Amino acid sequence: MASDLLLPLDALHRRLGARMVSFAGYAMPIQYDGIIAEHTWTRAHAGLFDVSHMGQMTLPRGADAALETLLPGDIVGLAEGALRYSLLLNDTGGILDDLMVTRRADDLYLVVNGATKAGDLAHLRAAGLDTTHRDDLALLALQGPEAVAALDRLVPGVAALRFMRAAGFAWDGANLWISRSGYTGEDGFEVSLPATRAEALATALLAQPEVRPVGLGARDSLRLEAGLSLYGHDLTPETTPVEAGLSFAVSKRRRAEGGFPGAAIILAQLAEGASRRRVGLKIDGRQPVREGAAVIVADAVAGLVTSGGFGPALGCPIAMAYLPAIAAADGTAVEVEVRGKRIAATVVPMPFFPKSYVRAGATP
């Protein structure tokens, strides 16, 4: 802990009574009131998350074609103010990181995982991309059905954004870059702003009746219920986008043209199916299964749990695992081994908990 970096909101977290843990090289709040209370609050109201550990980077606006050599998304065709979820890939189609790419008027804006940002930066620069690490910025997420009311009260106009769209705003003299996106399955926003102004904005948001602080613990349980992958656990250099159930991140034009790392392997898997897939598991009873637990099919180990825990909004344990295609169909009965005991489980579709995004073209 002593060598951990401090977040711009470190003092605020401690004043709010957070329990701090070491994560991705930072001292971070794992919980304030308790994971279940924070999870439940976010699903009903609005939770404020400090995700300033994540890597924020910019590339020159003309770097879109060069960036496409590292990932399978259509960046050249990305509209200004639009976000795209994408994946940095290695030569065998394995996932080096997952990230968000936004086209802005003057640059491309990337948000990558905290634990991988140093490696990503080196990877982008090694590919000749003129990458600027914006470690002068903080990143806050406001998530939940009441996030729009709370944020729009402080920053009028954000309610007009739709899911996976972003724009610049101002608040109290600070420039904000706000996207309608998140990692909880709820409607919500992510706000990038100068680190020096993060505490003032966080304090103003926490003064709104809808908003409470939420830690990493509930961030994990919320994303798990939403069926969203966690890099380093559900996604690794040994998993491809097709195996991970992220084929949507391989854009149509890129499928036709190829030209991304591991394209031969990934395009073959898209055509023929992958031999294994990331699946959701609903666990019988109340005992959670954890990352690394063996999944048993027909009395043999068929795969491993990559994320597992208790779903507070579902009231039961849930997990993600990789299973052979023949055992990955919804409804397949499996067992998970925990401390020498086998627990019955069923392959179920994800998300476990329905998403509530406010999409363009839909009635909000």
Next chain:
Amino acid sequence: MTRHFTTDHEWVDDAAGTVGITDYAQGQLGDVVFVEVPSPGTTVTKGTAAAVVESVKAASDVYSPVSGTVTAANADLEAEPALVNTDPEGRGWLFRLELSAPDELAGLMDEAAYKTFVASL
């Protein structure tokens, strides 16, 4: 009856042999969603894992504060594991032991010493 405490934040009552975790421990674990307790008849050894408390986030071993044979497990925890959070030193007890080496109790802390220990953390 006297309650004795370990540096791993378990407690044991010397008369009934009841074992649980402390309020400090439950606060550190967070919301408990499942508890695995040993079956009656199980032999446990001081300092070895005897029960598992699962929070939303992680599974944590509970070490037996003393050696003995399990005589009862708290069946209420099956339906209401959160008793470990709400009443850890009462209705959230984990299991009862018939102590096989009662002199082990002498190596544990009394309540005052445990309070001092927790304050030092």
